[in-house]
Structures are given as C-alpha cells and as structure tokens.
Amino acid sequence: MAATTRARIDAPDAPRYAEHEERALALWIVLSRAASAVGAVTDADIARSGLTQAEFGVLELLYHKGPHLLGELQRKVLVSSGGVTYIVDRLTERGLVERRLCPSDRRARYAAVTRKGKALMKQIFPQHAAAVADAVAALSPAEQAQARALLKKLGLGAAGVLGPKAAREP
C-alpha cells in the first residue's frame, strides 16, 4: 500500500513522473478531450437555435425541472453569479424565460420558462437528445453505464478537493 513508484530519470529532456501521476495526467487528458468532443457535437446541435451551451443548459433545466431561484441555477449550471444574470437576461430578451418574484424572499427571483420557451424546447429537444445519443454511441449501453458510474465518482471526488465549500466565487 505504501509502494512508492520512482520516476524514471533516464531521458534528460523528456522528464517523467511517478506512475500514479502519469496515470492521472493521462486520464485528465482523455477526460477533457472526450468532454470537448462531445461538447462540439452538442454545440453544433444547439447552434440551430442560436443559443449557447450555457443558455441551453439553463433553458433545459427550467424546462425539465421547473422554475428555479437564480442561486440554485448558478449552482447547478456551474457559472458565476454575474453569469446567471447575463444568461437569464439573454433568455429573457428572446422571450424564452421570465423572472418571477419570490413570495417569501424579496431579494430572490425565480426564473421560469415561458410558453414560447416551452414551445422551442418541445421543438428542438428531441433532436438534441438524438445528437447526444449519437455523440456517445461509440460506447455500448453497458459501457455507458460503467462510464457514468466512474465519472460520477470522479466528479464528486474532484469537487471535494477544492474544499467542500468552493463551488464558484467565495
């Protein structure tokens, strides 16, 4: 359990590191490439509607999960507080989303999809789901389930590293 793997030091110009670090770096590379490859596919699909990934993410969340306070939105979509304001502003300008007062807290605002937003999602989401399915189709259902479990564990672990408190902005 305490086996310390030594870094190989034979190649003077190509530095090498401990095995567990090489493994971690390799994993991080494939992780980020996989995410951006799939992201490129979903982006291309989302572009049809003239929305950003982040805008689409918010709209989809509101569509599928109902109205949210902006703060909840911020946490779920992983964006800065100014970012939520900006995104909800843009969606509001397009008439896809609206702000509603929170009866119990006058500082807070709900964001909710409008009728128009619902209509848009109803129109574009099926194709979006198909595009995502396409993007991950290289993995069999069983592999997808496996990947999902591993990634969930990985994501939660990594989120804990910066201290459980740090989500965005102190």
Added chain:
Amino acid sequence: MAATTRARIDAPDAPRYAEHEERALALWIVLSRAASAVGAVTDADIARSGLTQAEFGVLELLYHKGPHLLGELQRKVLVSSGGVTYIVDRLTERGLVERRLCPSDRRARYAAVTRKGKALMKQIFPQHAAAVADAVAALSPAEQAQARALLKKLGLGAAGVLGPKAAREP
C-alpha cells in the same frame, strides 16, 4: 437490433425520452461535470503561474513534446486559428515561448519553449502533476485505467460524429 424503446408518456409536464437517450443525456451530464470539476482543480493550480489552462496546455505540450508548428498546436489543443496566435503571443510576451522559422515552408512557424519556459515548467510541473493526481484520486488505479479506456473510446467516437474532417473552423 431494431428494438425501439418507447418513451414513457405518463407525466404531462415532465417529458421523457427513449431509454438510450436518457442514458446518453445522463452520461453527458456527468462527463461535463467531471471535466469541469477536475478542470477547476487544475485551474486553481495553474493560476499560481498566472497562465490560462490553454496557455498552460500549449506550454506543457511544447515542453514535453518539443517544438510544434502552430497548426499542429491548434489541432492538439483544440483551439481556433486565431486562438493559437493569441496564446503563443501571450506566452511569447512572457518570454516562455518563441517563434522559429520553418526552413521548408515559409508560411509556417514553429513554437518552442525558451530556456525561461523550461525553467518555469521544471519549477511548477511537479506540483501540477500532484494536483491532477489529487483531483482524480477518488478512483482507484484500476478504475482510472478503466475510465481512461472508456473515455478514449468515447472521445474518438464523438470526434468522428461531426465528420472526420471537422476539427475546428472549415
């Protein structure tokens, strides 16, 4: 092979989709969250040196793999053509990287780490590797290997979806 899984249509306001699409969407969510959670850790580490993820990525690539043409860099780091110029400019301003002429093609330019860039990487990379190892430590070595294999397959598959030609910009 032609088994069409039907979408459940019982909840009027919470639309559901075919099983394989739900699986794909769920995978895409955990994938993107895992990537940004690990990215947040590496970002926090990289911030020490005042570099961007992208800048660090380029510097690291040049450091570990030697000089590259800007075009190669663009493909490997997944950034737009203007982006490479911008990143290499910034690294050059800091004296970490320099452009070199390509003897066989006068349009092309190499980017290469300078002595100062090497010194910086030598100083900060070990801690960076440790940070990445930390970020993925929730998975055991065996799980990391599994995840790596799955993600590689997934990434390559997704990259193929937009047509093998499309990397960035037509």
Added chain:
DNA sequence: ACAATTTATCTTAGTAATGAGATATTCAGT
C-alpha cells in the same frame, strides 16, 4: 428595536477566446 452578518442578485470593467476575412506561400495541373 437595532446593529452586524450573511445571503441573493445585479452592475461594471476587463479578458480569453471565437470566427470571418486578409495575406502570404506552396502545390497541382496544364
């Protein structure tokens, strides 16, 4: 009741990137 702290959103200035197009060079066909 009232100050102090915390919480929720918005504002503003600044930035890392994108994407379309410009320029320069090379390559292919005739």
Added chain:
DNA sequence: ACTGAATATCTCATTACTAAGATAAATTGT
C-alpha cells in the same frame, strides 16, 4: 512558367463569460 486551389498564419471586431464590488433584503444576536 502560370493560373487556381489549398494551406499556414495573422488581424480585427465581437462575444460570452468572470471577478470584484454594489445594493438590497433577510437573519442573528443582544
């Protein structure tokens, strides 16, 4: 040799976001 298409990089305007701070309302302790 010469024309046209392809390639490699750079320029410039625009954008989606962030970070820090401002404002306003709620909560806590006294």
